[in-house]
Amino acid sequence: MEWRSRIAVGDCLAGRYRVTARIGSGGMSQVYAAEDMKLPGKRWAVKECDLHRIHPQRLQAEAELLMRLSHPNLPHIVDYVPPDERGFGYIVMEYVDGRTLQQVVEEDGAMSWPAAVSIALQLCEAFGYLHGVSPQPIIYRDLKPANVMLGDSGNVKLIDFGIARTYRSDCDADTLQLGTAGFAAPEQYEGGQTDARTDLFALGALLHYLLSGGGRLEAGAAPQPLYRAEVPDALVQAIRRLTRTLPSQRPQSAAATKQLLEQALAGEDASDEALKLRPGKTSAERRLIVVGGLYAGAGATFCALAIAAALRRRSVPHALLEFPTAEPELYHLLYGDRYAPKQYRFAATAALQQAPYRNRWTNGSTEWLPLPPDRPLREEWNDGLTYKLLHLAQQPVVVADLSHCWCDPLAAELCRAADELIVVADPFPSRWTKPSTRRNAEAIDKLRAEGKPVRYVANRETPFGQRREWLDLFPVQPSVLLPVIPPEQMAAESWQGKPGSIWQHVALQEQLEPLLDKLLPAAWRSGSGDPAHRSARRWWKTRLSKNIAAKQPERG
The missing domain is CATH 3.40.50.300 (P-loop containing nucleotide triphosphate hydrolases)
Incomplete structure (x- = not known):
């Protein structure tokens, strides 16, 4: 169904945000750049959501979720415009200068492995924060290249929380099975419960995408032939561990994943046996x-x-x-x-x-x-x-x-x-x-x-x-x-x-x-x-x- 946007370049939203350009689009939303009429020179990103396409409460839930989060790798929300009579609502958040990882790969090709690991380590920090939110951890569930912004200074931001959910240990399955093919973990399609390890699977798939120049990795695939020769075998093994079919066979936390990637960066063995050398010790200590x-x-x-x-x-x-x-x-x-x-x-x-x-x-x-x-x-x-x-x-x-x-x-x-x-x-x-x-x-x-x-x-x-x-x-x-x-x-x-x-x-x-x-x-x-x-x-x-x-x- 064709997107029916209710705002255009030049429009003024909520009497304050003048739209200057459309900068992104997806199946359930459009993103625009806007200038702040009350704060001259300040730019924001405005996310427009058509509530005919999504669950009516999801936009408000995303806004409320972002309002209570504070982390360098997560967007800061500054305003929320409730849905109008036509069913369109808006989230106003910080504007990030840079490109999505999808744009980076499409324009520049395969990424160098140190740069890819640097991005993954920042995402580990973000996931460590989200998975540690009290009283209920937040599972992102839709890590993909289009949802990660790489700023001009090299900083990384997750930019779309549309299908994030709070984790409940008393549930056996998610209410909705959502995700993106090639990045979503198997449990997202099989009616299972998503948890921190679901996001870590997607992180491994994202690494594969960056290193292979756009390849999508399904569980059980062998990534090695698609990579440049200089990519260390330890990093290939780390990606294989992250993208294993069974959650119990993946790293069990963002801290453990960070340790795994740091080992790969240093050329250490990333096998299961090598990880046993560090019982209970992670880089968080x-x-x-x-x-x-x-x-x-x-x-x-x-x-x-x-x-x-x-x-x-x-x-x-x-x-x-x-x-x-x-x-x-x-x-x-x-x-x-x-x-x-x-x-x-x-x-x-x-x-x-x-x-x-x-x-x-x-x-x-x-x-x-x-x-x-x-x-x-x-x-x-x-x-x-x-x-x-x-x-x-x-x-x-x-x-x-x-x-x-x-x-x-x-x-x-x-x-x-x-x-x-x-x-x-x-x-x-x-x-x-x-x-x-x-x-x-x-x-x-x-x-x-x-x-x-x-x-x-x-x-x-x-x-x-x-x-x-x-x-x-x-x-x-x-x-x-x-x-x-x-x-x-x-x-x-x-x-x-x-x-x-x-x-x-x-x-x-x-x-x-x-x-x-x-x-x-x-x-x-x-x-x-x-x-x-x-x-x-x-x-x-x-x-x-x-x-x-x-x-x-x-x-x-």
Whole structure:
């Protein structure tokens, strides 16, 4: 039946939203771009639904569903226009610049496997949120390329909740069997109950679509022949696990799926036996802490090193990672020429070259991952490599030094993956007023608005006349006041080549203790005496000893 739209370009909806273009269509709705007449320059996406084609309550149910959700990978709804006398209703939501995954594949062909995995990992985050909604989990049920927007900055959004449902464990079957051929799980057609594993089947089918350049995968199909040669076998095996016919044979949660994909990204075995090596342990138990300066010279690297020293005092296994947006300095600060292992291969280089990562550089419970000082990697880096590098760390806590590069496009993926964001600033007013500082502050505020926890550190704190005015400049009260270390002490220890002694200064460590209690999972807070802490340490030590990168062949 031909669509009978009740609005056209130029129309004004609800006296506020002027339609500027039609941007999408489906069997049960049309989507338009509209400008806000009350907020000049603001654009929205308007979804028009014909209630003659769908269940009368479904539009209102979708609007009410979206209103109570808040996640970076889900659309924000801003208005709902109830159905008129002709049976047409409207949902107004945020406008996402970008293309659907269907458009991406149709215009560009098969996607590179790191980019596809990056998208899938973001969808895992979204599904983890939806499946964890209380009191009843939300099952999306219609994951397909046309329902996923890829923003210009690489962020992913699910854009259609028309057939999502709340999961009820007391039901044996869904009221309606809906979905899209080639992406819907078998239970959607066989009268079974859909649950979290239904969405995970569709995620595997979506990966197949992206990697094969548009192929649709039914349960039991063998995907390997349709892929480019460089697609790792571990990723192929992960797709096969996700798209198994029986839900009980698939990964059982979004967290388990994320772990499976991270293993594939790192070149690990994605078989059932490999997954048994991680009973009860998922990436959700890890912590990624991103540390960055509000501006250059604020002391982000100093703060990151001090946090690493505090973690080492608690015997918490962790990694300090220098991200490729930064200007390399960690290797020299640690006197790498003297202390790095012989034939040390930088983790970032191993990730870039798809090469083995051996001879890890450790100091007690700390693993160092500096950038190579003589080879800038910024121009060669991409989001897929970010996930590879994070996985190579193989530690339950990873501290990433972002320098002051909050506005760098590469930083977006790192910050999206982070559990905590630490922003460092010092008391020198000239640095607070620079245009680059304002841009960084806006980027950080946007991350905070998207739900990322942001904490501030006041560095080089010392008594002076305008101290109160300085602290009032912070958007929120700083979580930590790091004192000034006497310059004569810093100079002496630097010339003596004693890496770590400065950051272990007792005054720094005393200030950082309360922050660590906020940053760490409960099982890690009480130190090595805690049984759960000891168990986690033993498990991670076992993982480190297996040297997963040894499975990958040398290249070049």
